[in-house]
Structures are given as C-alpha cells and as structure tokens.
Amino acid sequence: MEYDAIICFETHVELKTETKLFCGCRVAYDIPPNTEVCPVCTGQPGALPVLNKKAVEYAIRAGVALDCTINQRSRFARKNYFYPDLPKGYQISQYELPFCENGCLEITGDNGNPYPVGIKRIHLEEDAGKLVHSSDSFDDADYSLVDYNRSSVPLLEIVGDHEQNPLRSIQEARTYLEKLRQILRYIGISDCKMEKGQLRCDVNLSIRPRGAKGFNNRTEVKNMSSFRFMMEALEYEMKRQAEILESGGAIEQETLLFDEVKHITRPMRSKENAPDYRYFPDPDLLEVNLEDKFVNDIRSALPELPHQRVKRIMDEYAIPRDDALILTKDRDISDYFTACASHCRDPKKLSHWIIKELFRLLKDASFAIGECPIAPKDFAELVNLVSQGNVTPGIGRKILDDMFKTGENPESIIHKKGLKPIQDDDQLAVFVDAVMDENPKVVSQIREGNLKPIDFLVGQVMRKSKGKANPKSVIEIIRGKLGL
Secondary structure (H helix, E strand, C coil): CCEEEEEEEEEEEECCCCECCCCCCECCCCCCCCCCCCCCCCCCCCCCCCCCHHHHHHHHHHHHHCCCEECCEECCEEEECCCCCCCCCEEEECCCCCCEEEEEEEEECCCCCEEEEEEEEEEEEECCCEEEEEECCCCCCEEEEEECCCCCCEEEEEEECCCCCCECCHHHHHHHHHHHHHHHHHCCCCCCCHHHCCEEEEEEEEEEECCCCCCCCCEEEEEECCHHHHHHHHHHHHHHHHHHHHCCCCCCCEEEEEECCCCEEEEEEECCCHHHHCCEECCCCCCEECCHHHHHHHHHCCCCCHHHHHHHHHHHHCCCHHHHHHHCCCHHHHHHHHHHHCCCCCHHHHHHHHHHHHHHHHHHHCCCHHHCCCCHHHHHHHHHHHHCCCCCHHHHHHHHHHHHHHCCCHHHHHHHHCCCCCCCHHHHHHHHHHHHHHCHHHHHHHHCCCCCCHHHHHHHHHHHCCCCCCHHHHHHHHHHHCCC
16 A cells, blocks of 8 residues: 655754853853853752843744744743753743744655645744763763753754645655755854754654545654654654554554664654643743834845845856756855855856865865865956966866965966966967877878867877967867868
C-alpha cells in the first residue's frame, strides 16, 4: 500500500542577542561551564526576570519575514516540567498569546511548483541548560553534569501547521528546513549553526493511505541537529509506521529519539499534550503590548529576503537563475558579489569567477566568504582584465591564487611576477612562425580545410609564451599567415 506523509517541524532557533532573555548574562559559546550564570537564569528564590527587548524585536522580524500575523498583545506563560537542566522546574514560554501566528514559507514542492508551507505560530521562550553525559575513568561510573550557560538563552520556536499545507515528503522537509535557515540568517537573528545547537528541530510525522482524509496519530522525533540524521529518521519512521498499519496495529502518539549509531528511532516517552505542562500566565512578567510604530519600524527595516535578492540579481545583472541561486544561498556571498559588481564591466563573467574560482580557493582554505582576503574591488579588477583580454584566463587564475595568498591587487602581482601579457603582434608573430615551422603536418591539414588543428597551434604558442599571449590575437595571426 502507498502512503501520504504528513510532516511538520517544531524548529528551535537560538537568537544572537548579546544577553539572555530575562537577565544580563552574556550569550556565549565555547566558554567554561557555568561561568555565565546568575540568580535569574539559575532560578534562585526571589530573582525576577526582565524581558530582553532585542529578543522581542528578533521574534517580530522572523514573523514579518515568514508572512505571519503579528499579535499586538502577547503573554508569557510557565510551562511546567521537571528535568535537571531546568533549574526553576518550569520554562518561561508562550502559550495562548504568542507573538506571531498564521504564517507560511513558500518552497518549491516535489512537483516543481511553488508550495506555501503552513506556519501555525512563532513564540519566544527561554532555552534550558545542557546535560553533559560522561564516564569516570577511575571507577567506570556513569554520571551527568549540568551546564547552565545556555539556560535562559533566547529561543525562538517556529511551529509548523500539520493541518494547513504540511510538508508531504522527506525531500520537501529538507527543502523547508534549508530555506528557513537561509531566511533566518538573512534577517540576522541567528547564525543557525546546527553543530553548536543554534538550530534544532523536533520532527512530527504521521502517515495515511494515499488519498485518504483525516489524520492518524503522529510521532515526534526530538532534538534533530543534522540534516542527514533528520532525513534518516524520517525514512526509518515512515517505514516503521507503515509496517505497523499493514500488520493491523495502531500508531501510538509518542516522543522518540533517533539512534545515530543504529539509525533507528526508539521511544523516549509518551507524547505530551498542553494539559500535561499545566500552562498558566507567568505572574512575574507583564503582558507585552506592541505599538504599531515598533512593528512598522521592524517591517520597514527588514533586509532583502533571498527570493527578492535572486530576482534583483537576475534582473539587474542578467545572471542566469541557477547562478543567482548559488550566489544568494548565503547572504555574505551575495553581498560580496554585489560589492564586486559595482566595479565590474562583465557581471556574468564575475559570477562565473566567483562560483568556479573563488569558491575553489575558499574551500581549499576552509574559509567562509567573510574571511576572503581579496577586496571586492580587486577581484572585480582581475575579472575586468580577463574580460578585456588583457590577461588570459590561465594567467588570471595564477594571479588570483597569489591575490588569495597575499591580499595584493592584481596590477601589483602582474608587475612583481612579470605576468604582463604580450600585446605586440610582431612579437606574437615570432612565436607563431616558430610553432608553424615545428609542426608542418598540422599546417598542411589546416591548409587542406581542416580548421580544428588551429587550436593545437594556439596551445603551442601559449606554451612558448608562458601563457602571456592573447589567444584571440594568436588565432588572427595564424589565420592571416595561412590566408584563411
């Protein structure tokens, strides 16, 4: 039997504010355990939370970017559960009055058509601490330690809608999560580094016979922090649920973990519903009332979103869509392209050199584009030299390699390395004569009407000139000498 998948995410995003959600402790990574803590974020008696305004701004920014309705009246609630990394015994979150509701994120569906994936709500909450599990090397005893540095870091939860336009396949799930991460990075609210836990997701999945209506019980795979493991978990869980239904069983609503070694899901606990958490309004925090000006200022200051930038680059620079998608995958890359383009006469060649040549150097050096030592103006100058025929592509690549190593501009490297191209046709003619004398059979083939060997002669001239000859000029000289 064939089945339809119903997939939605609960995506947790750590916001890159300077301080935590309800206290003045720094948001910091790779620091010693429990060094950025205070009475508020460790839940000491009598400590009162104070809301971080920047975190609220970031939540609204996400809501605007994801086409949500922004609620002017919002409220924080206490979500009660007990776990060692939750020092208060409850998490400050939002329940009935979140900041943002009823949004969507348009992706390209499996059929190649636009598909608006439903977003039910976006709310703000505090992160929990972090449990560190280890083993004592002396007595082989298992133990767990708690690091509260992450406790009360601002966390944005983006909840998909499993009833209104849910995701329908594993590939659509990946497309959605990649595009969501891209947008969150573009609007500058999070770096979304999954390896640092800045983006984590719980994946909800149910299946039903192909074409059926209604919904079966769904399972939730918790704390996925890898695209590959997320897809593996969905593949396994779809197969497991199908086997249960085909054997006459029923799917239990439960929370699962994904075993990254065995590549299977395994039960964690029965899935909670809202009553299990006993939500109630947090008495230490006032309701939040957003002024129109606050929301409108955020809306007007929203940076260009990825799909908008793709269209602009295609329209403004006549860049093919496939190249524009590559250039805009990361905001820093598209910013670099735009900075170069303001100095470049050939945007298409610029696009090609960034994608083919600069990406190669960045990958070999394990650099992000922000670490690129080549100034945009210098990169554009090199592309101009190649585009105008003043430098051959081969010499251009050598110059680029040196620019990447030294940060110098192309003219300086050309002067130091003696890479100035040969512009004198008389000098080029000397190389052409020598090559034709060395290859009489090739010359005879060309005279007989076979023009393909001209490329061979050009290659030999380039070798003799150490790449300094202009191939177009060489071809013209060869054709002139052969009367073509």
